[in-house]
Amino acid sequence: MKAMTYFLLIFITIFCLSNAYPNRIRTIRQTKVIATCHNFLGIVKCRDGSSILPTAKIQLWENDFPWDDLLHTEYLIPSKDLQMAKFAWNGCYNDGTFLGVPFANIEIYYKFTDVCFPGDTYIAKEVEIKRHRKMNVYVLNDGKADLEYFE
Numbered sequence: 001m002k003a004m005t006y007f008l009l010i011f012i013t014i015f016c017l018s019n020a021y022p023n024r025i026r027t028i029r030q031t032k033v034i035a036t037c038h039n040f041l042g043i044v045k046c047r048d049g050s051s052i053l054p055t056a057k058i059q060l061w062e063n064d065f066p067w068d069d070l071l072h073t074e075y076l077i078p079s080k081d082l083q084m085a086k087f088a089w090n091g092c093y094n095d096g097t098f099l100g101v102p103f104a105n106i107e108i109y110y111k112f113t114d115v116c117f118p119g120d121t122y123i124a125k126e127v128e129i130k131r132h133r134k135m136n137v138y139v140l141n142d143g144k145a146d147l148e149y150f151e
Contacts, residue, residue: 037092038129042136044076044085044145046116051082055114058087060127062095063107071108076115085115112138112145 040060044052056076062069071093076085095103110124124145128136138145 036094037090039088039090040072040127040129041088042086042128042138043150044087044112044115044138044140045083047139047141048116049083050116052076052078052085053114053116053118054078055118056085057113057115059111059113060091060093061109061111062093063109064095076112110138110145112140115140 044056044058046052056078057073058076059070060072062071072089072091074087074089076087078085093106093108095106097103108127110127112122112124114120115122120140122138122140122143122145124138124147126147128147135150137148137150139148
């Protein structure tokens with residue numbers, strides 16, 4: 001009975017903590033990848049043709065309970081005409097372990113900030129790490145970053 005009381009106390013605490021952070025991002029679907037090293041690369045542009053701001057950043061987030069984990073942040077590299085920007089890095093990420101056993105997968109997404117307008121935010125639920133024969137282009141509009149491909 002005492003163990004059940006502790007379990008309920010821990011469960012309620014985690015539930016309350018997870019709801020205490022209303023600004024955390026909870027997306028409907030993220031990209032599930034194997035927890036290992038990957039190349040992250042792509043091009044970013046604003047759907048309305050706005051110039052890319054010099055403060056434009058990309059963040060790689062892991063969807064996790066009770067709140068999401070920031071894995072990587074870097075500035076976007078704008079083109080000379082400021083109509084597009086690029087990003088590229090290699091990173092190795094995992095979701096930790098449970099009772100000493102590592103998790104095999106992580107669910108990740110991109111968050112782009114200060115790209116088209118100061119203070120803007122766009123979420124890309126799709127993180128493409130497999131199709132590097134085509135260029136990954138993230139088109140930013142209405143708080144979303146839609147993935148398109150250039151041959």
